[in-house]
Amino acid sequence: MLLDIDGLTVQLPGAARPLLADVSLRVAAGEVVGLVGESGSGKSTTAKAVLRVLPDDAAAHGRVTVAGADVLTMTGSALREHRARRVAMIHQNPRSALNPVHRVGDFLVERLLRTGDHDRRTARDRAVELLDRVGLNDPARRLRQYPHEMSGGMLQRVVIAGALAADPDLILADESTSALDVTTQAEILALLRDLGRRRETGMLFITHDLHLAAAYCDRVYVMYAGRIVEHRTGHSLFDHARHPYTRGLLDCSPELGISRPLRPIPGRPPSLADRADGCPFAARCPEAEPACETWTPRATELPDGGEAACRRLPEAAAATAGATARNNP
C-alpha cells in the first residue's frame, strides 16, 4: 500500500476533542482517493500528518506509512527526503505557492535543484519539459513570465509541474481546483488523473464537494469532526451512502441539471472545546437515539464493501451483538 494511515489520533494540549480521532485511510499506487467533509472536519490536518507538518505541540498516535516508511518516527535526512521527493502537496490557491517577484522558471528550477539530480542547465531543460507535460504551450517563454502574467488555471499547471519535479509517489491535492472555473477545473482534474495513471502516482484528493469526489475518485472517505464516518467507492456514493452525515451532505449540495430543494444539515460541527465522548454527529443527526450520545464510533463493514460508523446501522448492531456473544459465551 502506498499510503497507509492506521488509527491516527492527533491531539492538541488543552483541547477537549482531538483534531483527528482513530483515522484509518489507504491509497494504493495509481489510485485517486477522495477525502470529503465540511470545513473544519480535519481533512487538511490529515494531509499535514502525511507530510509531518503538524503543529509542534500536537501529539500524534497511530501509524502513517508511505511506501512502507514510517512517517511519524522519521527524522533528519529521511524526513527531508520524504517531504521533498516522496510526497507533493498542491494547494487551493496557486498564487500563494509562487513568489510574485520571481519568474515561473525560478520556481521550477529551484524545485529541481532541491531534488539534487540536476545542475542549473539541466534543471532549466527539465523545467521546459515539465511545463510541456502539464499542457502549457510555448514552455520556454512561460519560464520567463511572472505569476501575474498568467491565469489561475495556468498557474495551477505550473504548481503541478513543480509537484512533479521530484517525481513523487504520492500527491496530496488540498482543494486544488476549488478556486478555478468549472472548465479549467475539469482540465486540471483530467491532467492530474492522466499523470497519475501514467506514473502510478497515488493521489489523496481533498475537497468539500461530494459530487466532484463521487465523479472523480476511485474511493471516497467522508470525514466528520476528525473521524472517518464512511468509506466507499466513488460511484456508489450517491445511491448507496449509509451514514446519516453523508446522506445529509448529499441532500444539501446542488446537483447539475436536477432541481430539488436543498436541505441544510441543522446545527454546526463540534469545536475542539466541545465534549469528546459519544458519536460526534448525534447532536445534528435526524436519526439519533439517546444511546448514540455515549456510543464510540467504529467502522462497520457493509455488504457492498463500504464501511460506515453509525450505531443505528443494522450491521453495527449485529457486529456489537456478535462481539457481546463472543465475550460472554
Ligand SMILES: Nc1ncnc2c1ncn2[C@@H]1O[C@H](COP(=O)(O)OP(=O)(O)OP(=O)(O)O)[C@@H](O)[C@H]1O
Ligand atoms: N494549529 C491548530 N490549533 C488549533 N486548532 C487547529 C489547528 N489546526 C487545525 N485546527 C482546528 O482543527 C480542525 C480541523 O481543521 P482542518 O484544517 O484540518 O479542517 P479541514 O477539514 O481541512 O477544513 P477546511 O475545509 O476549512 O480547510 C478545525 O476546527 C481547526 O480550527
